[in-house]
Amino acid sequence: MESTTVAPPSGVGARQMRLEDPGLLTGRDRFTSDLDIPGALHAVFVRSPVAHARVVSVDTTAATAADGVVAVLTHKDVDVPRVFFPTFGELIDDAYHRVPLASETVRFVGDIVAVVVAETITQAHDAAELVEVDYDALEVVVDPVAATAPDAPLLFPGTGTNLAVDIPFEAGTRAPDAPVQVHQRVAHPRMAVVPMEPLAIAAVPGDGEKLTLWCSTQMPHVTQGLMALWLKMDPADLRVACPSVGGGFGGKTPAEPDYVLVAAIARHLRRPVRWTQSRSENLLTMQARGHLFDVTLEATRDGRVTSIRSEGLTDVGGYPGLGIGMAMTARGLMTGCYDIPHASHVVRCVATNTSPTVPFRGAGRPEAIHALERTMDRLAAELDIDPAEIRRRNFVPVEKFPYTSVMGTEYDSADFEKTLDEALRLADYEGLRAEQAERRASGDEVALGIGISTYVEVSAGSPGMTGDYASVEVSEDGWATVVAGTSAHGQGHWTVYAQVVSDRMGIPAEKVRFVQSDTDTVPRGMGTSGSRSLQLGGTAVRLAADEVVEQAKEVAAHLLEASPEDIEIVPGVGLGVRGVPHRTLEWGELAAAVADDARRPPQLAPRLFADPGFEQGGGTSPFGCHIAIVEVDLQTGMTTLRRFVAVDDCGVVVNPLLADGQVHGGLAAGIGQVLFEYSAFDDEGNPTTTSFADYGMPSAADLISYDTAHTVTPTTRNPLGAKGLGEAGTTGSIAAVHNAVMDALRPHGIDHIDLPLTPMRVWQALQDRES
Amino acid sequence: MTELAETTNGTDTAVAATVPLTLRVNGKDHDTAVEPRELLVDVIRERLGLTGTNVGCETTSCGACTVLLDDRSVKSCTVLAVQAQGREITTIEGLADGNTLHPVQAAFQRCHGLQCGFCTPGMVMASVSLIDEGRATDEKSVRAALKGNLCRCTGYHNIVAAVLSAADEMEADK
Numbered sequence: 033m034e035s036t037t038v039a040p041p042s043g044v045g046a047r048q049m050r051l052e053d054p055g056l057l058t059g060r061d062r063f064t065s066d067l068d069i070p071g072a073l074h075a076v077f078v079r080s081p082v083a084h085a086r087v088v089s090v091d092t093t094a095a096t097a098a099d100g101v102v103a104v105l106t107h108k109d110v111d112v113p114r115v116f117f118p119t120f121g122e123l124i125d126d127a128y129h130r131v132p133l134a135s136e137t138v139r140f141v142g143d144i145v146a147v148v149v150a151e152t153i154t155q156a157h158d159a160a161e162l163v164e165v166d167y168d169a170l171e172v173v174v175d176p177v178a179a180t181a182p183d184a185p186l187l188f189p190g191t192g193t194n195l196a197v198d199i200p201f202e203a204g205t206r207a208p209d210a211p212v213q214v215h216q217r218v219a220h221p222r223m224a225v226v227p228m229e230p231l232a233i234a235a236v237p238g239d240g241e242k243l244t245l246w247c248s249t250q251m252p253h254v255t256q257g258l259m260a261l262w263l264k265m266d267p268a269d270l271r272v273a274c275p276s277v278g279g280g281f282g283g284k285t286p287a288e289p290d291y292v293l294v295a296a297i298a299r300h301l302r303r304p305v306r307w308t309q310s311r312s313e314n315l316l317t318m319q320a321r322g323h324l325f326d327v328t329l330e331a332t333r334d335g336r337v338t339s340i341r342s343e344g345l346t347d348v349g350g351y352p353g354l355g356i357g358m359a360m361t362a363r364g365l366m367t368g369c370y371d372i373p374h375a376s377h378v379v380r381c382v383a384t385n386t387s388p389t390v391p392f393r394g395a396g397r398p399e400a401i402h403a404l405e406r407t408m409d410r411l412a413a414e415l416d417i418d419p420a421e422i423r424r425r426n427f428v429p430v431e432k433f434p435y436t437s438v439m440g441t442e443y444d445s446a447d448f449e450k451t452l453d454e455a456l457r458l459a460d461y462e463g464l465r466a467e468q469a470e471r472r473a474s475g476d477e478v479a480l481g482i483g484i485s486t487y488v489e490v491s492a493g494s495p496g497m498t499g500d501y502a503s504v505e506v507s508e509d510g511w512a513t514v515v516a517g518t519s520a521h522g523q524g525h526w527t528v529y530a531q532v533v534s535d536r537m538g539i540p541a542e543k544v545r546f547v548q549s550d551t552d553t554v555p556r557g558m559g560t561s562g563s564r565s566l567q568l569g570g571t572a573v574r575l576a577a578d579e580v581v582e583q584a585k586e587v588a589a590h591l592l593e594a595s596p597e598d599i600e601i602v603p604g605v606g607l608g609v610r611g612v613p614h615r616t617l618e619w620g621e622l623a624a625a626v627a628d629d630a631r632r633p634p635q636l637a638p639r640l641f642a643d644p645g646f647e648q649g650g651g652t653s654p655f656g657c658h659i660a661i662v663e664v665d666l667q668t669g670m671t672t673l674r675r676f677v678a679v680d681d682c683g684v685v686v687n688p689l690l691a692d693g694q695v696h697g698g699l700a701a702g703i704g705q706v707l708f709e710y711s712a713f714d715d716e717g718n719p720t721t722t723s724f725a726d727y728g729m730p731s732a733a734d735l736i737s738y739d740t741a742h743t744v745t746p747t748t749r750n751p752l753g754a755k756g757l758g759e760a761g762t763t764g765s766i767a768a769v770h771n772a773v774m775d776a777l778r779p780h781g782i783d784h785i786d787l788p789l790t791p792m793r794v795w796q797a798l799q800d801r802e803s
Numbered sequence: 804m805t806e807l808a809e810t811t812n813g814t815d816t817a818v819a820a821t822v823p824l825t826l827r828v829n830g831k832d833h834d835t836a837v838e839p840r841e842l843l844v845d846v847i848r849e850r851l852g853l854t855g856t857n858v859g860c861e862t863t864s865c866g867a868c869t870v871l872l873d874d875r876s877v878k879s880c881t882v883l884a885v886q887a888q889g890r891e892i893t894t895i896e897g898l899a900d901g902n903t904l905h906p907v908q909a910a911f912q913r914c915h916g917l918q919c920g921f922c923t924p925g926m927v928m929a930s931v932s933l934i935d936e937g938r939a940t941d942e943k944s945v946r947a948a949l950k951g952n953l954c955r956c957t958g959y960h961n962i963v964a965a966v967l968s969a970a971d972e973m974e975a976d977k
């Protein structure tokens with residue numbers, strides 16, 4: 033056929049608008065709670081109002097008799113499995129495992145003691161009010177330091193301690209008699225993950241043992257595996273599928289204890305049961321962070337760091353579990369961008385009578401970088417060296433990559449000076465320092481602060497998570513279908529994978545269908561977390577696309593009577609013979625030919641299909657430099673963010689529009705954590721931040737527009753040259769904003785204030801200094 | 804009524820003490836019956852099956868449920884369904900003209916003003932209203948006007964850009 037002129041397909045590097053958007057922008061796409069599940073019952077959880085108690089009795093009589101109630105269940109009525117994570121199996125005692133429906137003891141406000149199942153959600157709520165629980169109070173411990181005391185009340189008396197994990201580490205050689213030593217304690221408080229769509233599930237029993245879980249998760253296949261393990265089911269009987277997922281940020285990575293409970297109840301009742309988390313439940317039970325770091329840096333007089341000694345105490349709440357992962361990840365990054373010959377670190381995770389913790393954007397990365405970069409600024413101040421300069425002096429030099437840090441962490445590639453220089457240039461660092469000097473000299477009551485943070489992370493490096501699945505198939509209508517094992521929930525994988533297809537096959541992005549997030553239609557996958565998807569899923573798509581092109585070339589060669597080496601891609605059309613413009617075959621024709629026994633080359637299968645998958649074998653190291661510029665009113669303690677410059681290097685950028693979007697969201701979370709956001713409990717373990725009225729979730733009015741830029745240092749670990757970016761914004765920004773506020777306040781006699789830097793905290797510090 | 808009941812997510816439509824109600828949504832009259840305590844958002848989602856309007860909180864704080872009531876944005880979780888009787892309700896489903904996106908929807912796509920899309924229907928409806936009221940004059944006023952609509956994904960940067968871009972375009976088309 034004759035080739036027609038078509039607009040060039042939007043491949044790698046294009047600011048392609050998202051294919052996902054029309055469905056989301058018109059309200060057509062559905063989230064889990066939007067699904068129509070015929071005959072579904074509604075579950076409401078009765079949660080403990082006390083932080084630590086023995087459950088004496090649960091009286092369900094009145095609730096059971098209430099209108100529309102189908103069942104009121106306690107641990108005596110339904111077999112609910114223990115929830116545990118095999119990854120941490122060697123790290124913690126089995127005694128810490130949680131049974132999501134508590135039996136004898138409740139360990140945090142929010143622990144579930146009963147479940148009401150009713151015909152309507154209103155009836156379930158009304159009946160839940162009627163469940164009478166008698167608690168016998170136990171001594172409460174909320175403060176993680178207090179929880180480590182020898183006489184602290186124990187959450188799991190059988191273990192003899194609240195310290196679920198206590199792992200020392202030391203490596204390298206410590207230079208004797210370091211001339212300079214600084215120590216900084218850095219608190220990294222609890223916060224809430226707050227995806228705008230809370231958790232939601234509908235558990236629908238089918239024939240025999242079959243069970244379908246429609247749910248909001250980042251990891252359908254991992255959820256399938258863990259659920260099957262816990263519920264002692266054959267994974268083949270369990271389908272996990274997600275419609276649209278309204279954000280995750282790490283809070284939807286675990287197979288949620290709440291989901292196990294709903295699944296167990298649906299199986300018990302043999303009826304579909306649905307549950308949607310309320311916002312107050314979400315703010316209470318989806319919490320993260322919660323670390324206390326003690327960092328000591330030793331250095332030479334010219335600011336070369338010779339040793340880092342650190343300890344982390346991580347509050348993992350009432351049931352030590354996933355929270356431990358963040359402490360371990362943080363350990364791996366404690367030396368950050370710096371070439372430090374000696375390090376020691378202790379990971380300690382402690383149980384307290386507060387909500388169990390889950391991952392949140394960065395998941396250990398921001399924690400480590402925050403602690404380290406805060407302390408680097410203390411060292412700079414101690415030695416009177418500019419914060420940019422002290423970092424430069426300690427960077428791992430570019431010729432040392434791939435580099436294994438003294439913590440044993442591998443960084444595949446980076447150029448720290450490049451991002452630092454670019455950020456300094458964009459921020460006009462010298463100009464800012466001059467303005468600052470001038471304002472300080474004039475006694476300005478509004479102090480200017482400039483904060484720098486340089487960071488490195490490891491993306492897609494978690495053991496067992498370094499590869500993923502994708503298939504590409506071309507059908508007779510000329511469209512390509514991508515099936516991916518990653519599971520997007522806002523990241524725009526459809527769009528970027530389509531760009532990869534477009535780049536490799538010449539099929540326009542608009543003609544790419546996308547299938548994900550359903551264990552019935554996706555053979556395997558590890559979901560989306562830890563900034564893994566583009567580099568692993570995108571590469572898997574690329575490899576599959578390349579194989580399909582090879583198959584198609586054989587078909588075209590066969591039909592056009594040419595040699596496969598002479599067949600080339602004709603973008604927007606299909607394949608053609610090199611140098612012969614009119615001899616082309618459209619993709620649809622090629623797919624039809626391969627399905628036809630008469631026209632298929634004998635060596636080919638009857639589909640244009642490939643799914644080789646991709647195994648990277650390890651992680652990649654995104655890095656960057658963030659600079660925050662703040663003004664702190666010395667009268668009120670109010671911090672105003674004036675400008676934020678983020679230079680991130682995630683290797684090759686497939687879609688700059690989406691890459692910037694990832695950074696923006698990450699920055700908002702990091703800035704929020706420094707200035708407004710925290711989850712809190714009183715001394716009795718009562719949560720005090722369980723509504724948006726109390727929790728400082730940042731709004732548009734609290735934030736500014738950001739200056740983002742990228743340098744490009746491609747990785748060689750995958751053929752796309754891409755690294756992760758989803759967490760970078762948060763990893764870099766926390767220390768930058770914190771350092772900026774401290775930079776403003778240092779001439780006023782304040783060296784450190786712990787987060788969050790609310791006006792009250794800052795004002796109080798200024799007062800304390802005067803008294 | 805029976806037709807509507809089939810689209811519910813299990814809400815009991817047989818409860819006593821319902822009052823008949825006609826709601827005009829996206830230019831179409833819907834006859835239904837509701838309990839006086841029922842919120843507009845629940846009726847829109849569960850009785851009318853228009854699930855584009857989302858619920859993100861119970862404290863009128865997040866704006867995910869924003870709809871237009873006589874062209875002004877309201878949080879539909881703060882309005883009783885009976886209060887909407889006789890008024891013109893517009894939800895996200897009623898904004899586009901067939902396959903042509905409303906200029907605000909188009910700007911959100913162009914500027915990448917959405918990621919997961921959960922806050923988006925509310926954010927778009929609030930934006931339509933603030934542009935209509937002439938409040939999208941500059942970045943600061945857009946930020947102030949969107950204070951009640953929370954988003955965890957975008958950091959707001961591209962949402963603000965989208966609203967300003969749509970406002971420019973709509974002004975030029977006047």
Ligand code: FES
Pocket residue numbers: 857858859860861862863864865866867868869878879880881
């Ligand atoms: S659901 Fe209406 S404001 Fe949050």
Ligand code: FES
Pocket residue numbers: 228278279522916917918919920921922923953954955956957
């Ligand atoms: S786009 Fe996800 S909450 Fe706004």
